[in-house]
Amino acid sequence: MKMRLGGLLFLVINANTTLAEESSYMGAGLGGLVVDSNNFVAGGASYNVMAGYRLNEHFKTEVQFIAASDLEDEPATISPQVITASILANHPITSNFDVFGRLGVAYWQADITLGQSSQLDKSDTDLTFGAGFELQYSSQITLRQEYQYVQMADGNSQSLGFQFNYHF
Numbered sequence: 001m002k003m004r005l006g007g008l009l010f011l012v013i014n015a016n017t018t019l020a021e022e023s024s025y026m027g028a029g030l031g032g033l034v035v036d037s038n039n040f041v042a043g044g045a046s047y048n049v050m051a052g053y054r055l056n057e058h059f060k061t062e063v064q065f066i067a068a069s070d071l072e073d074e075p076a077t078i079s080p081q082v083i084t085a086s087i088l089a090n091h092p093i094t095s096n097f098d099v100f101g102r103l104g105v106a107y108w109q110a111d112i113t114l115g116q117s118s119q120l121d122k123s124d125t126d127l128t129f130g131a132g133f134e135l136q137y138s139s140q141i142t143l144r145q146e147y148q149y150v151q152m153a154d155g156n157s158q159s160l161g162f163q164f165n166y167h168f
Contacts, residue, residue: 027050030161059090066082096136101129104128105128107124143164
């Protein structure tokens with residue numbers, strides 16, 4: 001089984017490209033984030049920064065940092081942060097428009113304040129997945145709309161955002 005997975009990984013990394021040459025990219029985005037747990041449901045504004053590498057026409061690797069404003073659900077306030085490492089599978093629809101899916105791992109951390117005096121700090125590593133579309137605006141700029149789900153120990157977070165990426 002390990003041999004098959006290693007072989008598959010080798011093929012993905014060494015596959016020929018048919019679009020532009022392999023490229024690195026960095027980006028940033030804005031959106032909304034909802035945290036839903038057993039005792040807490042709240043949403044608010046979020047931002048993210050990312051860096052990635054296009055392996056070939058169909059696959060990218062990406063790391064991403066996501067943070068949100070303080071989310072409130074009386075009497076609790078939560079300040080979530082997430083770091084993800086993912087593989088993105090792209091499917092070109094036209095020469096400048098792709099749809100994609102994401103699968104990876106997410107390390108999340110949340111500062112939780114209950115009332116005036118009680119404070120908790122929770123963190124864990126869990127699964128993340130998502131989907132979206134990407135428009136190539138120019139040879140170096142892409143615009144992306146994405147939904148992302150992160151499974152958490154006793155709930156989940158869901159985000160929907162718009163991102164701007166610069167390729168170099």
